[in-house]
Amino acid sequence: MAAIPSDPAQLAALIKSQNLATLLATMTGNGGLAAGKTVEAKLVALDNEGNATALVNGVKIALVLAGPEAKQAALQPGAALMLKLAAPEQPGGPLQATLVGIRPAQAGSANIPTTPAQQAAGTAPPAPQPMPATPTTIASPGGSPPSTIPTALPATATALQAGRTLPAAAAAAPIVPQPAPVAPRAIAGPLLGAALGRQDSLAPLFANLGSLAQGTVALTLPKPLMALVDQILAQRLPVAETRPVTAEALKAAVARSGVFLEARQAAGEAPTPQTDLKAALQSLRDLLKPAVEGTPTARLPLPGEPANETAPQPGRPAVRSTPEQDAAASTPAKARPAPPRDGLLTPQPASEPSLNNAARPAMIAQTLFGQAEAALDRIALAQYASLPQEAARLDQQPPARWLTEIPLALPNGTAVLPLEIERDPPQSGSAAPDAPLWRVRFALDVEPLGALQGVVTLQGRAIGVSFWAEREDTSRLLRQATPDLETSLLRSRFDSAEFEVFTGHPQQAKAAAGQFLDRRS
Numbered sequence: 001m002a003a004i005p006s007d008p009a010q011l012a013a014l015i016k017s018q019n020l021a022t023l024l025a026t027m028t029g030n031g032g033l034a035a036g037k038t039v040e041a042k043l044v045a046l047d048n049e050g051n052a053t054a055l056v057n058g059v060k061i062a063l064v065l066a067g068p069e070a071k072q073a074a075l076q077p078g079a080a081l082m083l084k085l086a087a088p089e090q091p092g093g094p095l096q097a098t099l100v101g102i103r104p105a106q107a108g109s110a111n112i113p114t115t116p117a118q119q120a121a122g123t124a125p126p127a128p129q130p131m132p133a134t135p136t137t138i139a140s141p142g143g144s145p146p147s148t149i150p151t152a153l154p155a156t157a158t159a160l161q162a163g164r165t166l167p168a169a170a171a172a173a174p175i176v177p178q179p180a181p182v183a184p185r186a187i188a189g190p191l192l193g194a195a196l197g198r199q200d201s202l203a204p205l206f207a208n209l210g211s212l213a214q215g216t217v218a219l220t221l222p223k224p225l226m227a228l229v230d231q232i233l234a235q236r237l238p239v240a241e242t243r244p245v246t247a248e249a250l251k252a253a254v255a256r257s258g259v260f261l262e263a264r265q266a267a268g269e270a271p272t273p274q275t276d277l278k279a280a281l282q283s284l285r286d287l288l289k290p291a292v293e294g295t296p297t298a299r300l301p302l303p304g305e306p307a308n309e310t311a312p313q314p315g316r317p318a319v320r321s322t323p324e325q326d327a328a329a330s331t332p333a334k335a336r337p338a339p340p341r342d343g344l345l346t347p348q349p350a351s352e353p354s355l356n357n358a359a360r361p362a363m364i365a366q367t368l369f370g371q372a373e374a375a376l377d378r379i380a381l382a383q384y385a386s387l388p389q390e391a392a393r394l395d396q397q398p399p400a401r402w403l404t405e406i407p408l409a410l411p412n413g414t415a416v417l418p419l420e421i422e423r424d425p426p427q428s429g430s431a432a433p434d435a436p437l438w439r440v441r442f443a444l445d446v447e448p449l450g451a452l453q454g455v456v457t458l459q460g461r462a463i464g465v466s467f468w469a470e471r472e473d474t475s476r477l478l479r480q481a482t483p484d485l486e487t488s489l490l491r492s493r494f495d496s497a498e499f500e501v502f503t504g505h506p507q508q509a510k511a512a513a514g515q516f517l518d519r520r521s
Contacts, residue, residue, distance in 0.1 A: 206414035347445035350413030432460030
């Protein structure tokens with residue numbers, strides 16, 4: 001009779017296994033356990049430590065479930081485990097096996113005690129629950145990389161002794177189907193159709209906030225509102241000829257852009273309006289909400305909604321719309337493109353303020369409230385666009401993508417810089433096979449350059465930069481600056497640096513299948 005090996009290294013490797021069932025040892029007459037076969041193991045008993053007993057073709061074996069996920073699996077005695085056997089990793093080593101299916105216990109056969117306590121008490125285990133043999137993916141808030149929890153059972157088995165043949169079951173139950181993993185985008189997409197119609201760029205809101213801060217709209221406003229306005233404007237990334245943007249400043253702007261708010265909260269942080277843009281916009285909305293709901297007039301339509309002249313709902317104060325909001329509501333949604341799930345980014349130049357010195361406090365509150373909600377919807381759509389397109393797989397490192405928008409403080413107002421950051425896993429055959437491939441795409445529309453798009457790629461110590469300018473004059477300026485830019489990058493200890501400049505737009509990539517539920521149609 002073979003015994004479980006006592007080598008600590010082998011046991012440590014066994015416990016770390018997350019996907020495979022390892023057969024540690026077998027004995028002559030083991031019931032046909034051989035590489036290439038798929039066998040059915042009938043589960044007889046299972047304790048809380050992951051130790052189980054099963055029958056394979058009448059041979060009793062011991063199963064040791066390796067890994068914490070395996071010990072938490074919803075297995076019950078009487079279940080049939082379908083194991084596909086594979087050759088050992090080393091000659092003379094243990095066979096490998098993968099769990100490919102589970103057949104639940106029959107109602108009349110699942111009466112074998114699971115734990116020693118149940119054996120002593122003579123109680124039956126609870127009814128079995130179906131369990132998929134595919135990984136389950138959980139999306140982290142804020143577009144953070146997902147965590148994968150494998151639900152396929154890792155296990156280890158050794159043949160202990162030959163047993164009598166297991167009696168055939170009264171009726172064969174079907175194998176539990178293996179549902180395909182669901183991509184996080186497919187789950188969240190149908191919930192965001194309303195936000196797709198309401199969202200708008202951050203630029204109009206920042207234009208009005210800038211006018212309030214300069215005192216060109218109203219001389220006296222509540223101090224809490226003005227303090228919050230200053231906090232939101234302070235989160236812009238300063239851009240000036242005499243003050244170049246540093247890597248640390250851009251990194252901090254991405255971190256506080258709002259797309260990571262929920263992820264930071266889940267990690268135990270408490271972001272404030274001074275440290276996170278989404279938290280600041282939520283505070284602005286909540287501060288204005290009592291004043292907006294207390295206005296006894298018609299309801300304020302959000303951007304993308306038609307003006308509603310019907311009576312307000314019972315018990316809910318209505319809010320009056322202003323000419324500025326009516327104009328925003330009549331703007332078609334296609335003129336306010338949402339953050340793209342795929343495809344090109346949209347440059348967002350600085351906007352003109354819609355509020356003026358004739359605006360009353362009620363109108364100011366209504367305008368800022370609607371624009372704050374539209375900006376929050378846009379951040380939510382950016383978080384959605386940052387979710388993985390496909391469910392994570394255990395056999396490969398998934399790519400990662402983050403989409404965010406950074407407000408820029410310019411001399412003529414606030415423009416918005418869309419940023420798309422992608423990370424692909426290392427690829428064999430590339431110049432740096434052990435290094436991931438990073439891409440950063442951006443779009444900018446500022447004078448006197450006009451609309452400009454670009455992509456920066458980095459793998460190892462090799463960097464490449466490509467620009468697309470709508471104006472030929474801008475393309476000419478960039479080409480003239482290319483030698484100096486390449487030299488500065490090589491001085492920064494990059495092994496290679498390449499620059500390309502084009503006139504026009506980048507090639508449009510084929511968009512993925514839509515997953516929004518558009519409630520406007």
